[in-house]
Amino acid sequence: MGLVRLKALIIKELLAILRDPRSRVILVVPPILQLLVFSFAATLEVKNVDILMLNRDNGAWSQELIRRVEGSPTFRSVRLTQDPAELRMAIDRQDVIAAVELSPSFSRDIEARRPADLGIILDGRKSNASQIVAGYLNEIIAGLAAETGLGKAGGGRAIDVVVRNWFNSNLTFQWFMVPNLVAAIALLIGLIVTALSIAREREVGTFDQLMVSPLRTHEILWGKLLPPILIGTFHITVYTLAALLVFGVPLRGSLLMLYGSAIFYLLAVAGIGLFISALSTTQQQAILGAFLFLVPAMLLSGFATPIENMPPWLQPITLINPLRYFLVIVKGVFLRDLPFDAVLANTWPMAVIAAVSLALASWLFRRRLE
Structure with a gap:
């Protein structure tokens, strides 16, 4: 009888997953996309x-x-x-x-x-x-x-x-890795916190209360947007101090330019997270959506392997990845005195990504209210 009950529970769980169209998409699409990304982007060969x-x-x-x-x-x-x-x-x-x-x-x-x-x-x-x-x-x-x-x-x-x-005469590994982690951890924390915000409200039942409050739609979005930016700024500060005081990574550039570009980076990350959150109805979907973006973003950023090693058809996809641009700024500020024009050249694409993602999140949020 125990096996019969266990069999019934397994069938019930499988049907609950497969009946939901979004769950079916999550089970099929992400593994295929990650197979393509891992196969072509995560290569240790150096070519092109x-x-x-x-x-x-x-x-x-x-x-x-x-x-x-x-x-x-x-x-x-x-x-x-x-x-x-x-x-x-x-x-x-x-x-x-x-x-x-x-x-x-x-x-x-x-x-x-x-x-x-x-x-x-x-x-x-x-x-x-x-x-x-x-x-x-x-x-x-x-x-x-x-x-x-x-x-x-x-x-x-x-x-x-x-x-x-x-720029790294002794090939100290921490000089290469720690500046990368400054950008990567901010992406991870900012994306997860923002992606869960609206989905959590829906799941615990406070979303409707939020809607009948005196707050306007844009005020709600900014209220969801600013905390992850503050948290991301805190993590960037902690990792920057650790890079300088613990790992001995030199700081040759301007902290002002680093934090100025970080604002647009965190806006872009939060915008993507809000779009995922507005698209999700449960926290589970939000987490899966965040990791669906996070894994390719890490691989397609130049974090581990150079972008020029990737196939020509894959390289244009990296242009919509904010981590790609912020990595250049972080490593440039730490390991060399990155000039202002180079910082600006890598900041304005993040500003565009932030504007587009926030606009899409706002549109989807308003559409869900109708």
Whole structure:
């Protein structure tokens, strides 16, 4: 009899889940979307990256090295320059992830069977990806060195490679991870708190009381919006202090610009959370909706793997992800003195996302009242 009762309860629970159209969608759509995102976005391969080559030699061996680097399928584009200032600017602005610097006597040293000097400059803000790129470049350089006279004779290293990591010279993992967590934790807390707000009111039965109160619709929305922003600001402050005082992460930029951009970031996160909450009728649906957004947002932000590694059809989707932009600002403020124009370039997309998401949440909220 116990098995019969257990069987009846299992059937009842399955029917309760499958009868609800929203539950059926949640059971089918998110796993398929996450399969696609995990398969293409969460890759540890580094490809489709841009590098720069500062060639001060223009001899035969330097040209051969450039041809080999250009022929590698790993690199999307190889920019050539003879201006050291362009190299500094390209890495500073994250236009390239690595740069190769060839000495003026590179080809002459190889012909004279002397070790030739070559430098690899990496963007330390992307420590994992840049180290993989350095490995690819070292393989190409080692292949070239093996074909030189000194390399064939086995008389020593034909090319001396010096690797430098800018903005994170010691490749300290916390310098890369802790600024990322400043943005990620604010996303997690802000999204969950906001997504549960309206759904919780409906579930506990206080939503109707809220509607008959003297508060207007926009006042209710702002009342739901501001607490998560305050909580998110508190968490950003706590993690910033921890980064500075506990983990020793340098702060090279402006805190004023960090908090100014954080307001628009938290508005965008809260707007998305309010839209999910207005769409949900129960807290369970709100939590599932929040995590349905949260997991792809983390993977499509550049948090773990560079966006340029993703397939071309997937990269435009990252443009609607506020975490993508705030990560650039946080790492830029901590690890370099991010200029105002770079902060502004990553802040206005978050302002657009906030405006659109809040407008949709307000429209859906009013529609549910009718």
